[in-house]
Amino acid sequence: MSPRITQDVVLEALSHVLDPELGKDLVTLGMIDDVKVDGSEVSFTINLTTPACPLREQIQENAKKAVLAVDGVSTVNIEMGAEVPSGQKKAEHISIKNSVAIASGKGGVGKSTVAVNVAVALAQSGAKVGLLDADIYGPNIPTMMGVEQVGGATEDQKIIPAEAHGVKVMSIGFLVKPEQAIIWRGPLLHSAIKQFINDVEWGELDYLIIDLPPGTGDVQLSLNQVLDLQGGVIVTLPQDVSIDDARRGLNMFQKLEIPVFGVVENMSYLELPGGENMDIFGSGGGQALADEAGIPFIGGVPIDPAVRVGGDSGLPILVSQPDAPVSQAFRTIASAIAAQISVEAYRG
Secondary structure (H helix, E strand, C coil), X not given: CCCCXXXXXXHHXXXXXXXXXXXXXXXXXXXXXXXXXXXXXXXEEEEEXXXXXXXXXXXXXXXXXXXXXXXXXXXXXXXXXXXXXXXXXXXXXXXXXXXXXXXXXXCCCCHHHHHHHHHHHHHHHCCCEEEEECCCCCCCHHHHHCCCCCXXXXXXXXXXXXXXXXXEXXXXXXXXXXXXXXXXXXXXXXXXXXXXXXXXXXXXXXXXXXXXXXXCCHHHHHHHHHCCCCEEEEEECCCHHHHHHHHHHHHHHHHCCCCEEEEEECCCCEECCCCCEXXXXXXXXXXXXXXXXXXXXXXECXXXXXXXXXXXXXXXXXXXXXXXXXXXXXXXXXHHHHHHHHHHHHHC
């Protein structure tokens, strides 16, 4: 006679399955829901901390093996879900669960390209995502996302953000003429950043990706005062000059006591027709900076002309060529950022 299988027995088995990134078991983390036992058949839901979890399949397989090892279990059905934890500590912005700033020490390194494609990758995974173009002097996000205007206003006069590719978008570019030069000092910049957070109907967001202007100035300081940032990401090119500038951006986050999730090296290499890689801008700079700072190197993005074409046409590479190697690189980076957010949320 087969032993009786109970929910407690199933949970005991699952209490030995770890989330590798968080270092705790699925039961302790509260990830297991809706356990059902029907004879020898067991079903349950695993709610991960992000739909972009890079270890999704590994966790599912480990959980299945653990329950199948229970005496009498013949079949295991697992539904995979996600419940993104909130790192937001400011009550007035509680609907924005997690905010991440994408920064660089200088312009021209592809910071906006990284921000756009990370936002799209997270949205494609099933997360609720917003993208804030905080680069007041050079707002490129509307062009790169293929949107020209906001979605209107609510009854209480909050701005409805534009939406494209599953991402809510806000930018100063929606509010000024394309050729208009923006010459603002600190107080006006602070006011604009405050409005972009407080006066926009963002709704419920799992992630707000923020494209910072180059350098370390008023916008960065204002943003940190208005919003509770969960972390920052540094974008650099491989060459030494870019690394020197990126180091300043890294120091800015550290002085503001904002966790740095990692370094992204853009334009890492060009893949030649024969399969070899050409290091046009040098090599290894991003990894070296990460090692020096003791933070993760979360990915290198290869050079692909289609990225530039997508940025100009409003179709990010993840939309126009989802299977391209560069698209996979952006997915890996997005997953790494989401994983770091989960770690920070549970650490806090």
